[in-house]
Amino acid sequence: MNIFAILNHMGVFFKEEPVRQLHAALEKAGYEVVYPVDDKDLIKMIEMNPRICGVLFDWDKYSLELCERISQINEKLPVHAFANEQSTLDISLTDLRLNV
Numbered sequence: 775m776n777i778f779a780i781l782n783h784m785g786v787f788f789k790e791e792p793v794r795q796l797h798a799a800l801e802k803a804g805y806e807v808v809y810p811v812d813d814k815d816l817i818k819m820i821e822m823n824p825r826i827c828g829v830l831f832d833w834d835k836y837s838l839e840l841c842e843r844i845s846q847i848n849e850k851l852p853v854h855a856f857a858n859e860q861s862t863l864d865i866s867l868t869d870l871r872l873n874v
Contacts (some may be wrong), residue, residue: 777823778805781816781831789832789856796830813840820847833857 778800782793797807805827810816813836820826831840833855841853 775804775806775825776827777808777825778828778830779808779810779816779819779826781810781813781829781836783832783835792856793830813843816840817843817847820844820851826851828852828854830854830856 780793780797782789800807808819808826810819813831816829816831820829829844829851831853834857836855841855844851844853
């Protein structure tokens with residue numbers, strides 16, 4: 775079974791429901807969903823478990839630095855970020871090589 779990691783700190787209502795829906799859809803598709811405690815826990819999981827096949831994180835809490843750290847471990851691992859609709863993402867085209 776493949777594992778999908780979601781780094782999200784619950785408590786922000788408008789972010790909780792989409793994450794719950796994604797969790798249900800991933801489980802229905804056969805994925806195991808894990809919730810790392812923080813970015814350090816996520817990095818440790820990625821280093822120690824090759825079954826992690828994707829990551830979702832909160833852009834409002836973490837940033838491109840997390841993507842860079844993940845890419846150093848596994849440059850092919852898909853990384854997805856979500857943010858509130860008022861956030862401005864400052865990403866250059868060269869940053870897209872990090873699989874964001």
